[in-house]
Amino acid sequence: EPEVTQTPSHQVTQMGQEVILRCVPISNHLYFYWYRQILGQKVEFLVSFYNNEISEKSEIFDDQFSVERPDGSNFTLKIRSTKLEDSAMYFCASSGEFRGETQYFGPGTRLLVL
Amino acid sequence: EDQVTQSPEALRLQEGESSSLNCSYTVSGLRGLFWYRQDPGKGPEFLFTLYSAGEEKEKERLKATLTKKESFLHITAPKPEDSATYLCAVNTGKLIFGQGTTLQVKP
Numbered sequence: 001e002p003e004v005t006q007t008p009s010h011q012v013t014q015m016g017q018e019v020i021l022r023c024v025p026i027s028n029h030l031y032f033y034w035y036r037q038i039l040g041q042k043v044e045f046l047v048s049f050y051n052n053e054i055s056e057k058s059e060i061f062d063d064q065f066s067v068e069r070p071d072g073s074n075f076t077l078k079i080r081s082t083k084l085e086d087s088a089m090y091f092c093a094s095s096g097e098f099r100g101e102t103q104y105f106g107p108g109t110r111l112l113v114l
Numbered sequence: 115e116d117q118v119t120q121s122p123e124a125l126r127l128q129e130g131e132s133s134s135l136n137c138s139y140t141v142s143g144l145r146g147l148f149w150y151r152q153d154p155g156k157g158p159e160f161l162f163t164l165y166s167a168g169e170e171k172e173k174e175r176l177k178a179t180l181t182k183k184e185s186f187l188h189i190t191a192p193k194p195e196d197s198a199t200y201l202c203a204v205n206t207g208k209l210i211f212g213q214g215t216t217l218q219v220k221p
Contacts, residue, residue, distance in 0.1 A: 004157075033208070043158065043201065045208040056208055091157050093209075100145035100165070100205055105157040 002026045004106035006092050012112045013082055021077045021109045023092030032075045033093040033103060034067065036060070043091065049075065082113045116141040120202050120212035127219050130191045135215045137202030138184040146205040147185050149178050151198045152214065158201055161187075192219045 005024045013019050025032050034046040047057045049067055066078045075094075079086055089110050093103040117140045127133055139147070146165050150158035162171040164180035171178045175196065177188040187200055199216045203209040 006157075035209070042213050043203075043209070043211040045210070048208055058208075089155075102146075102148065102160055102163050103205075103209060104160055105150070107157045108155075110155070 004092055004094055004104055006090075006106040006109050008109060009107065010110045010112075012114065015084055015113055016081050019079050019082055019111065021079075021090050021092075021111070023075045023077075023106055024073050025075055025092065025094030026104060027073070029094035029096050029104075031055075031095045031101075031103075032067075032069070033095075034077045035091045035093060035105075036088040037091065037108075038088045046077075046090075079111075082111075084113050087111055087113045116204070116206060116210050118202060118204055118210050118212040120200075120215050122215060123213065124216045125218070127189075127192055127217065129193055129219055129221050132188070132190045132192070134189070135187040135200055135202075135217070136184060137187070137212055139202075139204050140183075141204050141206055141210065143206050144204055145207065147180055148203045148205065148209065149176075149185070149187055150201040150203065152201055153198050161200075189217070192217070194219050194221050 007022045032049040037043045047061045048055045064080045068076050089108040091108045092106045095101040095103045121136045149161040152158045162178040167182045179186045197219045199214040201214045202212045
């Protein structure tokens with residue numbers, strides 16, 4: 001069964017460093033998303049991406065964040081200068097042809113900023 | 115403001131003891147309501163999508179129902195392996211999640 005994959009599973013970084021989180025969405029999906037979950041809190045929407053551009057972003061997704069689909073299979077989230085409060089689980093999700101379709105999530109990347 | 119609230123926050127059941135989880139929502143432009151299961155340290159695992167009031171979906175011991183203001187996840191005769199956090203999310207183009215119900219089923 002097709003699934004969303006994410007790498008790395010864990011990432012430890014120093015405050016101020018850049019990190020890139022990688023995702024391979026389900027192959028025939030057209031909508032891609034990033035969410036995050038701070039320990040003990042709700043899953044929060046960060047950004048959605050369609051047709052090679054951002055379709056919606058939350059207030060959390062400020063200038064420190066960027067997304068890219070560098071090739072036909074990968075979808076990346078870059079945090080330019082990490083802060084302590086960026087420590088969280090980051091989930092990639094993808095969905096099919098229509099905006100209301102089910103979003104399937106990857107296993108997540110646990111980011112720890114020291 | 116779009117909002118999703120789940121209750122209870124935590125639920126302990128004996129194996130075989132049926133119960134229901136609630137998800138109430140206030141959103142504009144609903145494009146579906148989703149239920150996910152999340153195990154500790156893992157990503158949300160899709161369970162059900164509901165699109166219109168009156169709709170019901172079933173899978174093994176789980177049954178999800180939807181009204182105009184809330185959804186229920188009914189668990190019939192749960193087993194210990196059903197222990198997890200159950201997340202409700204409404205789709206407005208992006209998913210807005212509730213805080214989840216953590217279910218523990220004791221043998």
